[in-house]
Amino acid sequence: MFGKSKGAVFIITLILIGxxxxxxxxxxNGNINLYIHPRYNWxxxxxxxxxxxxxxxxxxxxxxxxxxxxRYFDVLLVVLLVLAFVVPAQPLSQQAIGKKSLxxxxxxxxxxxxxxxxxxxxxxxxxxxxxxxxLGYYDFDCFTESDVNIIGFVIDSVENPLPDNMYYLGRTVxxxxxxxxxxxxxxVLIENGVKYDKDTWLRVQGKMQRKKVNGIEQVVIRPLxxxxxxxxxxxxxxxxxxxxxxxxxxxxxxx
Amino acid sequence: xxxxxxxxxxxxDFIFYGVVLAFFLCAFVFFWEKRxxxxxxxLNETKRNEIIERISVPFGDFLTLLLGIVVEALPFIVxxxxxxxxxxxxxSVKLMSRHLPKNxxxxxxxxxxxxxxxxxCECGNVPVARSLVMKGFSARESITFxxxxxxxxxxxxxxxxxxxxxxxxxxVARVGLTLLIANITAYVVVKFIHSNRIFTKDFKAVCDTNxxxxxxxxxxxxxxxxxxxxxxxxxxxxxxxxxxxxxxxPREIITEIGSNLFLSxxxxxxxxxVISICSSVDSFFALAYVGTFxxxxxxxxxxxxxxxxxxxxxxxxxxxxxxxxxxxxxxxxVMAVIAGVVxxxxx
Numbered sequence: 001m002f003g004k005s006k007g008a009v010f011i012i013t014l015i016l017i018g019x020x021x022x023x024x025x026x027x028x029n030g031n032i033n034l035y036i037h038p039r040y041n042w043x044x045x046x047x048x049x050x051x052x053x054x055x056x057x058x059x060x061x062x063x064x065x066x067x068x069x070x071r072y073f074d075v076l077l078v079v080l081l082v083l084a085f086v087v088p089a090q091p092l093s094q095q096a097i098g099k100k101s102l103x104x105x106x107x108x109x110x111x112x113x114x115x116x117x118x119x120x121x122x123x124x125x126x127x128x129x130x131x132x133x134x135l136g137y138y139d140f141d142c143f144t145e146s147d148v149n150i151i152g153f154v155i156d157s158v159e160n161p162l163p164d165n166m167y168y169l170g171r172t173v174x175x176x177x178x179x180x181x182x183x184x185x186x187x188v189l190i191e192n193g194v195k196y197d198k199d200t201w202l203r204v205q206g207k208m209q210r211k212k213v214n215g216i217e218q219v220v221i222r223p224l225x226x227x228x229x230x231x232x233x234x235x236x237x238x239x240x241x242x243x244x245x246x247x248x249x250x251x252x253x254x255x
Numbered sequence: 256x257x258x259x260x261x262x263x264x265x266x267x268d269f270i271f272y273g274v275v276l277a278f279f280l281c282a283f284v285f286f287w288e289k290r291x292x293x294x295x296x297x298l299n300e301t302k303r304n305e306i307i308e309r310i311s312v313p314f315g316d317f318l319t320l321l322l323g324i325v326v327e328a329l330p331f332i333v334x335x336x337x338x339x340x341x342x343x344x345x346x347s348v349k350l351m352s353r354h355l356p357k358n359x360x361x362x363x364x365x366x367x368x369x370x371x372x373x374x375x376c377e378c379g380n381v382p383v384a385r386s387l388v389m390k391g392f393s394a395r396e397s398i399t400f401x402x403x404x405x406x407x408x409x410x411x412x413x414x415x416x417x418x419x420x421x422x423x424x425x426x427v428a429r430v431g432l433t434l435l436i437a438n439i440t441a442y443v444v445v446k447f448i449h450s451n452r453i454f455t456k457d458f459k460a461v462c463d464t465n466x467x468x469x470x471x472x473x474x475x476x477x478x479x480x481x482x483x484x485x486x487x488x489x490x491x492x493x494x495x496x497x498x499x500x501x502x503x504x505p506r507e508i509i510t511e512i513g514s515n516l517f518l519s520x521x522x523x524x525x526x527x528x529v530i531s532i533c534s535s536v537d538s539f540f541a542l543a544y545v546g547t548f549x550x551x552x553x554x555x556x557x558x559x560x561x562x563x564x565x566x567x568x569x570x571x572x573x574x575x576x577x578x579x580x581x582x583x584x585x586x587x588x589v590m591a592v593i594a595g596v597v598x599x600x601x602x
Contacts, residue, residue: 047331
């Protein structure tokens, strides 16, 4: 297209600079965590700035004839760059999340059944943190009859179908970037025969119970109150890889 | 004859990329001006909304996933390219060679351990492997480094130990198998592929130019830009394929076969190939499959993923010929599956 020319080098450098600016733009607009886990924020910003500086320096000091070629295919990179800045950043749709395998906290997976007596002390109803964060680090029996106050969306699973008296409440969790987003889910018992449509956001208050579901011991929620709610303002939860020192120190907001 | 003519037409840059570009532009217009565009075609509002939903939602997901991979991988690529430029400018091959074993197998093994000091994911290691070749390291050494580095670096080891704290031998097996497979694969490549057919013509030209270039600041900045461009455009291709496969291939096809021991190993291998997740965090991803899949199949995922996922193959295409990529993929897949089946019985 531009072949090997100064023009090609100039355009290529501008495209790369554009992509280095993009993470900074996302961060400034508060949207970077729609794409990556917060633990990468600073690394991403730092390396973007380094890349930006080196490319800009190259543009100023080393803008000579180069072997770089700008081919027709590369127009797609320009299109992608324009789309990145023009189309508002958005989370994955529930349609996409629904296609993925559910992560279910089962006693078999927990591996701590009956072994760890070091249970956290509960002072308030557990929120989403217990579900995606703490549940994997303590004996599940620690949570039996604990109060919960959780927001999530109704999700179904072909791989792990539930009996008629239960439905899954799910939240999307990211461990690295949006490509590995997965739905974490807990079975909720249906009280009074009220069923909810798929993708409906609900606030469920109730108690956790140990129950056999499809022959596997699982943590389930026995609801005392279920209210339909708006979409959560936080589309993702983020996986935390360290055992918390104390649950009381965790975020205990109503999500 | 007619088919051959058609293939030739599509081989032409202009038409092929023009068609692809037109598709993207149409999708863009459709996405943004969907009501306007569809009003011209359809009058039934219910049907219109249904079609809008069917097209715009997957396209939005595709764009989100594609940009997610780009944003996640970009800092690692900047770091990897910067390290490769530093190697070009400051590292003396003569000095390194003096401390490396003379025996080629031992030497390859030692080079495969270089990755311990490179705390970046697979994307960042491609430019480093290229710079090793430019500095005079052999094809075999560059391949052992490239395949081993993502899994033997300290960050990956610590994260794997942490994720599988209920069975630490997973981390040990991951590192051991990665080193073994990387070294055997590199040996197979140089044994069965002629040395002239290992690297791409473009990369050979870069190596020749690099030998004659002065290594001053200006040329280093120029090298940084060239390497960034080469790696970045391949990252976008790989990311686009990975994103498209997540949006358009039903996950059930892969996970439904998890109950069978051999098939579950194959399923995790395919998942590793498609998902293209960074090696430093793939342990947490794999953790979600404990219970559904055997530990052996999860080991296959952890070992094969950083070596031959879609994104990585696209990046490797900047340096190695298609023949080499086929051999590498075949060797890694076969050995990772065997290891997965064996470990499924052991654990």
